[in-house]
Amino acid sequence: MSLRIAPSILSADFAALGHAIAAVERGGADLIHVDVMDGHFVPNITIGPPVVSAIKRVARAPLDVHLMISDPDRYIEAFAQAGASMMSVHREVLPHLHRTIHAIKALGVKAGVVLNPATPIASLEDIAADVDYVLIMSVNPGFGGQTFIPHSEAKLRETRALLDRARSRAVIEVDGGISLHNAARVVAAGAQVLVAGAAIFGTSDPERATLDLRAAATGGIAAPR
Ligand code: DX5
Ligand code: ZN
Numbered sequence: 001m002s003l004r005i006a007p008s009i010l011s012a013d014f015a016a017l018g019h020a021i022a023a024v025e026r027g028g029a030d031l032i033h034v035d036v037m038d039g040h041f042v043p044n045i046t047i048g049p050p051v052v053s054a055i056k057r058v059a060r061a062p063l064d065v066h067l068m069i070s071d072p073d074r075y076i077e078a079f080a081q082a083g084a085s086m087m088s089v090h091r092e093v094l095p096h097l098h099r100t101i102h103a104i105k106a107l108g109v110k111a112g113v114v115l116n117p118a119t120p121i122a123s124l125e126d127i128a129a130d131v132d133y134v135l136i137m138s139v140n141p142g143f144g145g146q147t148f149i150p151h152s153e154a155k156l157r158e159t160r161a162l163l164d165r166a167r168s169r170a171v172i173e174v175d176g177g178i179s180l181h182n183a184a185r186v187v188a189a190g191a192q193v194l195v196a197g198a199a200i201f202g203t204s205d206p207e208r209a210t211l212d213l214r215a216a217a218t219g220g221i222a223a224p225r
Contacts, residue, residue, distance in 0.1 A: 005028065006195045006196070007196060008195050009055070029061050031193065034063055037069070048078075063086070064086040072094065087104050088133070089114065091114065098127060101131055113133075134159055134172050136191070148177030156174060157190055172191050174191040174193070178199060179198075
């Protein structure tokens with residue numbers, strides 16, 4: 001399974017999303033990560049299905065929609081219609097996770113489960129065979145530009161081991177504080193999809209930053225000191 005880079009448009013200029021997406025696609029972005037926040041599960045409010053539809057019209061890369069909302073069951077159909085290719089939902093808000101994961105798949109969308117930093121990976125055991133991917137949060141969700149929580153590296157390793165034990169084919173994605181400094185380490189720990197917001201859109205050249213992140217993740221360029 002090859003590495004995929006998923007720039008998070010949360011840190012892009014919302015008045016120029018089309019340009020932001022085109023830039024990272026020139027830089028080789030594999031996915032466009034879209035952070036949906038409801039001001040309830042997380043303190044921030046971002047975007048909804050109409051904006052995802054608009055992005056879908058201009059993006060060539062598949063849309064990876066991360067739902068940080070209290071009631072995802074109510075909205076998965078709308079986000080599927082808006083053009084999500086992948087959709088992830090938080091373990092913390094779903095007592096009937098199995099049903100939600102299968103509802104996402106029934107819409108023809110890849111289904112992922114997300115764990116917050118303090119959510120134990122043991123909660124993956126009984127869903128590992130059903131999900132297409134597991135998203136490990138390496139910051140507490142809600143905002144871009146936060147610092148990577150060091151324990152996430154061990155958590156990635158433990159997640160890979162758990163998925164292997166369960167003979168799950170789920171891919172591991174990591175989200176939060178990913179940069180040139182830790183990209184190679186999270187890949188070594190088992191991450192196959194790297195989400196990055198500030199490290200890409202917080203720079204003056206998101207196209208270059210996308211290329212650099214892939215190079216750093218695959219050991220091509222050393223992280224600056
Ligand atoms: C955080 C979001 C992330 C965020 C990552 O709540 O889920 O996707 O955009 O941003 P950085 O890479 O800046 O931590
Ligand atoms: Zn995210």
